[in-house]
Amino acid sequence: MPVTNFSFPDKYQYLNGFGSYHESEAIPDTLPIGANSPQRPNHGLYAEKLSGTSFTAPRSENLQTWVYRILPSAAHLPFELDTSYETPKTLHQIPRQLRWDPFDLDDKADWVHSLKQLGGVGSPATKTGLGIFIYAAGASMPPQQAFHSSDGDMLVVVQHGVLDIQTELGHLLVRPNEIAVLPRGIKYRVDLPSGPSRGYILELHAGHFKLPELGPIGSNGLANARDFQAPVACFDDAEYAPGSWTVFNKYDNQMFSATQSHTPFDVVGWHGLYYPYKYDLGRFNTIGSTSFDHPDPSIFTVLTNPTADFVIFPPRWLVQEDTFRPPWYHRNTMSEFMGLVMGEYDAKTGGGFRAAGASLHNVMSAHGPDADAHEKASAADLKPVKVGEGSMAFMFESPLMIGVTDWALELCRKVQPKYNAESWVPLKRHFKRPE
Ligand SMILES: O=C(O)Cc1cc(O)ccc1O
Numbered sequence: 003m004p005v006t007n008f009s010f011p012d013k014y015q016y017l018n019g020f021g022s023y024h025e026s027e028a029i030p031d032t033l034p035i036g037a038n039s040p041q042r043p044n045h046g047l048y049a050e051k052l053s054g055t056s057f058t059a060p061r062s063e064n065l066q067t068w069v070y071r072i073l074p075s076a077a078h079l080p081f082e083l084d085t086s087y088e089t090p091k092t093l094h095q096i097p098r099q100l101r102w103d104p105f106d107l108d109d110k111a112d113w114v115h116s117l118k119q120l121g122g123v124g125s126p127a128t129k130t131g132l133g134i135f136i137y138a139a140g141a142s143m144p145p146q147q148a149f150h151s152s153d154g155d156m157l158v159v160v161q162h163g164v165l166d167i168q169t170e171l172g173h174l175l176v177r178p179n180e181i182a183v184l185p186r187g188i189k190y191r192v193d194l195p196s197g198p199s200r201g202y203i204l205e206l207h208a209g210h211f212k213l214p215e216l217g218p219i220g221s222n223g224l225a226n227a228r229d230f231q232a233p234v235a236c237f238d239d240a241e242y243a244p245g246s247w248t249v250f251n252k253y254d255n256q257m258f259s260a261t262q263s264h265t266p267f268d269v270v271g272w273h274g275l276y277y278p279y280k281y282d283l284g285r286f287n288t289i290g291s292t293s294f295d296h297p298d299p300s301i302f303t304v305l306t307n308p309t310a311d312f313v314i315f316p317p318r319w320l321v322q323e324d325t326f327r328p329p330w331y332h333r334n335t336m337s338e339f340m341g342l343v344m345g346e347y348d349a350k351t352g353g354g355f356r357a358a359g360a361s362l363h364n365v366m367s368a369h370g371p372d373a374d375a376h377e378k379a380s381a382a383d384l385k386p387v388k389v390g391e392g393s394m395a396f397m398f399e400s401p402l403m404i405g406v407t408d409w410a411l412e413l414c415r416k417v418q419p420k421y422n423a424e425s426w427v428p429l430k431r432h433f434k435r436p437e
């Protein structure tokens with residue numbers, strides 16, 4: 003069910019719609035009429051254009067936003083390398099199935115310093131591939147700090163704790179079981195109104211997410227466009243001491259920072275198609291088999307991109323007759339990185355896949371239900387059952403091999419050495435040759 007148990011103040015109003023041309027102004031008459039860059043924009047603002055695609059991208063792909071702000075983004079001192087941030091040196095490409103115990107919450111690090119790269123492929127510099135990160139933040143970003151990634155759009159899956167994200171275009175309050183997409187270049191700062199927060203991030207080095215085609219499903223279903231929420235314009239017009247703002251920039255997976263004398267959160271109005279948004283996974287309209295067989299998990303695709311799909315396993319009724327209902331055993335040309343926001347995943351009932359943990363089944367790495375899940379599902383009475391009640395597993399699925407970092411393999415100390423031994427090696431032989 004949708005996340006509802008939270009009251010929120012006016013700044014968390016949203017514009018509804020995925021891929022909609024939105025406009026928002028915090029003061030009337032901010033947006034120019036019939037033009038984008040008048041000689042003197044209203045209220046003494048500067049006009050600035052933010053491009054998320056090349057200028058010549060086809061209309062159906064083109065994502066740009068005009069912002070009307072108190073000072074342009076360019077007014078800052080040079081970016082310098084922040085040597086305290088560790089850039090992973092190697093992405094190890096290994097076929098081994100991997101599973102991680104829950105990642106620790108960190109009560110000290112802020113958003114910027116809690117980002118840990120677990121895996122990835124390709125390079126932000128050539129705009130190929132993706133990065134997978136875990137964040138575990140225990141502190142709000144210090145006042146007068148902001149962050150943006152030049153490496154790609156970040157899809158954030160909140161597993162624990164609430165993120166109060168102040169972006170250039172307005173505020174997003176993102177709670178567990180919700181996701182946010184923070185596009186390349188858009189500046190934001192992250193506060194933690196309810197204490198530590200932890201989650202998973204998929205960063206696309208190329209392109210942007212779209213809603214999947216619905217084909218024979220028809221015109222509604224899965225993640226519906228109107229349930230995606232973009233912020234409304236909200237600005238800060240305070241004047242700050244010279245050099246008192248720090249802006250962090252993740253650039254080719256290195257961290258840089260620059261100082262400036264004004265807030266980046268000074269956008270009084272904006273219009274366009276390039277904006278951050280959030281989505282409550284509880285609003286997903288799940289479709290499934292009402293006859294027999296286990297369908298491909300593509301029916302659970304929330305957002306898609308040629309580099310990676312974001313897929314969820316929401317609570318749902320299983321009614322199939324004469325069917326082994328959990329996922330089949332399989333080998334896949336795609337790589338499958340999975341996480342668990344809460345509850346239990348129906349393919350892994352043996353206890354090893356836990357909320358805040360993760361697994362990675364790379365290209366052609368064999369996997370499927372663990373021995374416990376197999377035993378239960380083969381013996382189950384096939385009456386209608388609701389699976390995944392109070393649960394939300396998800397998958398970042400990519401055609402690319404996902405390399406893993408030293409942090410993922412060693413330093414985080416969460417790899418389960420007995421993953422294969424406990425999950426699939428115990429599977430029993432049931433074969434009986436007919437007499
Ligand atoms: O491996 C997994 O658990 C993910 C998955 C789920 C499913 O229902 C079908 C295929 C698949 O890879």
Ligand SMILES: [Fe+2]
Nearest residue numbers: 332338363369
């Ligand atoms: Fe799989």
